[in-house]
Amino acid sequence: MLNDFFYAKNIAVIGVSKDSSKVGHVIFRNFIDSEFEGSVFAVNKNADIILNHPVYKTVLDIKEKIDLGIIAVPAKFVLKTVEECAKKKIKDLVIITAGFEEIGNFQLKNKLKALLKKYKINVIGPNCLGVYNAYTGIDSLFLPRSRLKRPEHGFISFVSQSGALGSAILDFAAKEGYGISKFVSYGNGINIDESDIIEYLGKDNHTKVICLYIEGVKDGKKFLKVCKEVSKHKPIIAIKGGVSEAGNKAALSHTGSLAGTAEIYKGAFKQGGIIEAESLEDLFNFARVFEKCLRPKGNNVQIITNGGGYGIISIDALSKYPLSVAKLSGKTIKELKKVFPPLVIIKNPMDLIGDADTNRYKLAIEACIKDENIDILFIVLLYQTPLITPDIIDMVSEYKDRKTIIVVSTGGEFTEVLAKSLEKNNIPSFQFPEKAMKALSKLVEYYNPSLKTSKN
C-alpha cells in the first residue's frame, strides 16, 4: 500500500518557489542533486523555469502519470491542490504543509480528511518532513544537503513523529556511517499513521530493524496488534517522548498527543514486543547491533581485550544485564597456553596485554569461535598501542558470520577511521564498553526472551 512513497518513478513537487530558501524549492533541488533515477516535475502557478527545469502550472499539465505528489503549498491552497491531484489520479501524497490541527485549525483538517476519503488518497502528513529512501533517492526532507547530510543505505528504518528530531538523527547517522533504509516523518498522520508505516516496514526486505520516536499513538489497539505481529520476526525499537509528567504536557503542545504515563507505555511496549530505548543514543546503538550481528545462540559472553582496565569495566557492565560470563573450555585454555606469552591472562576477560598484535588477537578469536561455551565475542580493541596494525580490521571481519561479535574501541582519529571500517564490514563498533554491553543485552533478550527475568 505504501510502496509508491518509497519507490515512485514519477514524482511531482507541488509548490516549487523560485526562492531558494523555500521548502518546495529545497525539496525539488534535493531531487535533482540525488541519485533518484525517476522523473521529477516542478509545479508552480507563477513560474516557467526553475533550476533549468520546466515548471508546470498544475499537475494536470504534466503528461506523464504521476506516482507520488509532494505538496509544499501554503495551507490555504492545500485543498485545491489535492483536488487537482485527484483529477490527475495521483493516489499517494506527501503533504509537507503545516497549519492544520496543530495550530488549532480543525476545520481545515476535517475538510482535508473528507477530501482524501472521497478520492481514496493516501497521505503522509500534513505538517511533516515526509519520506526518505536511501535506496531510491526519494527524499522530501526540506533541509538542504549542506545542513543535513543524507545517510548511506543500510537496513535500519526510522519512523519519527517529530520532524526536527528525525532530521537531527539522520544527520547524525550519516556522520557516523550508520546505514539507513527508510525514514518517515508522518506529522499529523491524517490517514496514514505510525501503525500503517510499521506494518509496511515489517514486510520491507530492505528493513531489518524498525526504530520509532513517538509521543503518542493514534489508535492504541491497532498499534499493539501491528507491533505484536511485526516484532515476531523483526525487532522494533522505540523511544517514547513525554514519559514524564512535564514531558507529557509538552507533548500535548507539540503534537497534540495525550502521551499517557510511563507505566502504561511500558506495559504496552512489552505487550507489543517493542524494545524500549531510554535515550536517542541507545536507539541507534540497539539498532546497529540488530542490523549487523548474528543471532546469538545463548548469553555466554567472552571478553577479549588488550587493556586490563577495559576488561574490568566491560565485565562490570556485563554484570548489569542478563548476560553470562562465559567459561573457557579446558581445551581452549590448554591450546592458548601453548601459543601465548606467559603474561597473557587466559580467563574472562582474556587480557592479551599491551603488546598484542593482529596475530595474537587472531589466535584468541579463533579459539573462542571454536569454543562451544562461548556464544558471543565482546572484543576490546585499543588502537593506541604500536603493535596493532590496520590489517586487524579484515581479520576480525572474517569471523562475523561465525559468531555474534561486537567491538569496543575508545580513541581519537586513528581509532575512528578503523572503527568505521569495522562498521562498514558489518561488525558493530562502539566507543565505550558500557553502551556496547547494553545494546548486546537487548539482542540477547530479543532472541532469548526467557533470559529477561533470569540472571546467571
Place this chain on the structure above:
Amino acid sequence: MLNDFFYAKNIAVIGVSKDSSKVGHVIFRNFIDSEFEGSVFAVNKNADIILNHPVYKTVLDIKEKIDLGIIAVPAKFVLKTVEECAKKKIKDLVIITAGFEEIGNFQLKNKLKALLKKYKINVIGPNCLGVYNAYTGIDSLFLPRSRLKRPEHGFISFVSQSGALGSAILDFAAKEGYGISKFVSYGNGINIDESDIIEYLGKDNHTKVICLYIEGVKDGKKFLKVCKEVSKHKPIIAIKGGVSEAGNKAALSHTGSLAGTAEIYKGAFKQGGIIEAESLEDLFNFARVFEKCLRPKGNNVQIITNGGGYGIISIDALSKYPLSVAKLSGKTIKELKKVFPPLVIIKNPMDLIGDADTNRYKLAIEACIKDENIDILFIVLLYQTPLITPDIIDMVSEYKDRKTIIVVSTGGEFTEVLAKSLEKNNIPSFQFPEKAMKALSKLVEYYNPSLKTSKN
C-alpha cells in the same frame, strides 16, 4: 612535593634505545616533538647519537642538574639505574618499566622500595605510563603521537590506575577537543599513590576538576581523608573498576587490587564527597560541565529548543534528576509574546520552532537570563534548519558568564564544527539531551547538596 613531575626543566630519559619501536625511544622522541621548553637528555649505555642528540652512558655523565628521571630500562637494570639517579641527586623518578609485583616479583619490588626509602626518592610507577602535562609538554607516555593524539590544555586532570584505559581516554579527549591539564598513570604506585596525586591536584591552579579511574586504593583511610578535603573546593569524579563480582576477580588479576564490593565503594565515595560516574563517557561529560559551567544558583532549568521533540525528551530526562522545571515569570512571558511569532510556545520547554534564527534565540536567552525564576539554561540548538547561522555560536557564548548554560546539538559534520566552537568558548556542548541532563544534575548536586534527596 610532586611539582617536578609536571614542571621539571631538565629531564633525563634513561633507556633510550636506537630501536624506534622501543619504549624509551618513543618517550624521547615525544619530548623532541613536543613544545617542552626545558632540556631533555637521552641515556643509554650502548649508543652515542640518537635522533641527532648526544646520548649519555649514565645520568652521572650529564653535567646539568636533573629535575626528573624517566626510567625505561629492563626490570633487571632498574635497581642499578635508581642507584645512579640517587648519586646524581635526582629526587623524582617516573619508572615506566614493568615486571614487579604485578607478575609476582615481590622481591624486586621490596628491593626497589627499600632503595627509594634510603635515598628519599619519589617515584611514579613502576609499571605505568607516567605523566603528561598539557601546559609544559612533559610527557612520559610511550605511545607515539600518530596513535595517541595529545589533548589541548584545559582544566581537567585525570588519574588512572590503568595505563591503557587512560591513554585511550586521552586520545578520545584530544579528538573531541576536551582540554586536559595533567594526566597520571601511576601503575603499581610504589611510593606515590592515588591519594598523593589527588592531594597535589587539589592545590594545582591548572586543575578545576579531578577525574579518577581506580580499581582499588592502597590506603583507604588516607584516600578518604584526602578526598574529603579536596572535594570541598574541587570536584572529584571517579569511576570504579571491579564493582561487580566478576569485575572484582578480574581486577585482582590486573592490578592486584582487592576491589571490594560496590556497596562499600559507594559508601566510601559518598563519604569522600566523590561524584561517581557509571561509565567512562559519563566521567568526561561530568568533568566538562564542571570545568566550563558557572556555578548554578539553584536547580530551576529552562529548556529552549527549535525542535519540539527535543524539548520533550529533554524534559523527560530532567524529570529523572533532582532538577526542577523552571516557571517563566509573568514578565518574561509578556515580553516574549510581544516579539515572538504566534506559533512559538512560550513555556517550558520553550519551542522557538523550526524557523528560529539567531535573533529569536537571542531574545529567548536574554529574557531567560533576566528571569530570576531560572537558574540554568538548557539550550537545544538543531543546526539542520536553514535559518540557523554560525553567528549563533558567538551570540550564545556571550552569555556564558551570566548564567549556567549547557547546549545540546545532534547532527553531522556541520553540527560537529559548531559544537566544537561552542566547547572552545567554554559552553559545554552535548550530542544528546539525556547525557547533558545527567551531567547537569551532578553539577547542581555538587553545589546544592541538599537537593540530592529532595525532588521538586
